Amino acid sequence: MKTLWWTVLGVGLSGICLGAALGVGKDAANEQVIQVTAQRFTFTPNEIVVKKGRPVVLEFSSLDFVHGFNIPSLKLRADLPPGQITRVRFTPDRVGEHPFVCDNFCGEGHEDMHGRIVVKE
Amino acid sequence: MMQRRDFLRLLGVGGGAVFASGLAGRALAEVGSNKKAGAYDDFYFVQLSDTHWGYKGPANPDAANTLKNAVAAVNALKTQPDFIVFTGDLTHTTDDAQERRRRLAEFRDIVSGLKVKNVRFMPGEHDASLDNGAAYRELFGETHYAFDHKGVHFIVLDNVSDPGARIGDAQLEWMKADLSRQKKNAPIVVLTHRPLFDLAPQWDWATRDGAKAIEILMPYANVTVFYGHIHQEHHHRTEHIAHHSAKSLVFPLPAPGSQEKRAPLPWDPAAPNKGLGFREVEAEVEELRYRITELPVSAG
Numbered sequence: 001m002k003t004l005w006w007t008v009l010g011v012g013l014s015g016i017c018l019g020a021a022l023g024v025g026k027d028a029a030n031e032q033v034i035q036v037t038a039q040r041f042t043f044t045p046n047e048i049v050v051k052k053g054r055p056v057v058l059e060f061s062s063l064d065f066v067h068g069f070n071i072p073s074l075k076l077r078a079d080l081p082p083g084q085i086t087r088v089r090f091t092p093d094r095v096g097e098h099p100f101v102c103d104n105f106c107g108e109g110h111e112d113m114h115g116r117i118v119v120k121e
Numbered sequence: 122m123m124q125r126r127d128f129l130r131l132l133g134v135g136g137g138a139v140f141a142s143g144l145a146g147r148a149l150a151e152v153g154s155n156k157k158a159g160a161y162d163d164f165y166f167v168q169l170s171d172t173h174w175g176y177k178g179p180a181n182p183d184a185a186n187t188l189k190n191a192v193a194a195v196n197a198l199k200t201q202p203d204f205i206v207f208t209g210d211l212t213h214t215t216d217d218a219q220e221r222r223r224r225l226a227e228f229r230d231i232v233s234g235l236k237v238k239n240v241r242f243m244p245g246e247h248d249a250s251l252d253n254g255a256a257y258r259e260l261f262g263e264t265h266y267a268f269d270h271k272g273v274h275f276i277v278l279d280n281v282s283d284p285g286a287r288i289g290d291a292q293l294e295w296m297k298a299d300l301s302r303q304k305k306n307a308p309i310v311v312l313t314h315r316p317l318f319d320l321a322p323q324w325d326w327a328t329r330d331g332a333k334a335i336e337i338l339m340p341y342a343n344v345t346v347f348y349g350h351i352h353q354e355h356h357h358r359t360e361h362i363a364h365h366s367a368k369s370l371v372f373p374l375p376a377p378g379s380q381e382k383r384a385p386l387p388w389d390p391a392a393p394n395k396g397l398g399f400r401e402v403e404a405e406v407e408e409l410r411y412r413i414t415e416l417p418v419s420a421g
Binding site: 066068070072073079099100101102103104105106107108110111112114116 | 213214215216246250251281284285286319322323324325327329381382383384
């Protein structure tokens with residue numbers, strides 16, 4: 001399977017550690033790697049619990065459509081083409097909840113395709 | 122030309138018989154306060170939005186009649202508008218390309234019953250995002266265009282044929298070139314489906330490159346945007362540019378970002394048209410006014 005590495009960096013945002021996003025190798029052992037499946041019209045899981053301060057890698061597999069993954073509060077987004085793994089990295093630095101949504105219109109249930117990231121201590 | 126008193130009378134009757142709430146949010150096109158800005162006359166148009174023809178579901182068990190009722194309500198207006206605009210989501214989405222064309226054709230047949238024949242259309246994401254606007258263009262023509270009416274310049278922007286809600290650089294360049302032929306104080310109205318600003322991106326209520334469109338519009342002093350998508354009236358400003366969303370004609374949605382899910386508001390059998398409606402937009406030439414401020418003699 002072709003693997004595409006994505007590093008999505010926000011600009012001027014809170015909750016994201018730029019150094020951690022670039023220094024992938026350095027913190028690799030400490031990363032929270034979470035596999036997420038995108039399929040019309042759900043993300044599985046759609047509630048993702050992560051620990052504050054630990055780098056996170058979301059590994060997306062889209063099964064049927066170029067879904068979008070958008071967390072507006074973290075200014076992170078990516079397209080999720082089928083047939084490859086799309087990785088989104090960030091380091092949460094604050095406890096809280098961040099809603100995410102599919103932002104590529106994918107059909108009648110598009111409005112239901114959303115979830116949230118819960119950052120805990 | 123319609124007389125002002127006739128218009129006021131219209132407000133008292135209008136489409137209220139069918140959609141009592143339809144007239145509550147009448148927005149005035151803020152086309153400027155100085156006649157020198159452009160030679161335009163008073164007129165009004167009607168905006169209808171998000172009819173979602175083909176929808177079947179609990180949020181509107183009467184959906185097969187709502188569009189027809191809206192057509193009847195517009196036809197019942199005592200003074201007919203100069204033109205009518207549908208700001209997208211004419212039909213409810215379907216994966217079936219043949220069914221999409223059938224719904225678009227049925228919609229077209231129903232609205233052909235409007236007395237006013239000057240009707241402008243644009244797609245919403247339900248009409249166009251799954252085939253990049255192919256079926257829409259077959260039945261309705263181009264998805265973005267410009268026209269002039271009584272001195273007001275109208276620009277129809279397509280922010281839905283790309284499923285990622287991008288207007289796209291080519292269309293933005295087209296808009297820029299189109300605007301370059303307008304004076305900086307010309308009255309300009311933008312008609313589009315999605316909000317051009319980030320109203321609620323966590324609900325996908327945004328246009329991904331909408332900020333670029335606003336940046337292009339910003340040098341023009343008299344710009345108003347009318348849009349749909351969010352199934353409710355909403356008013357916002359990005360500096361001097363006003364943005365007015367319209368109600369839907371299928372089901373209302375919750376206030377932007379007010380809850381986790383953007384699920385339709387429950388249907389109320391006692392008030393089946395609650396939260397639905399359409400809008401009249403009057404372009405009104407304002408007369409020269411004098412604002413008088415009385416001042417006391419300051420002590421000392």
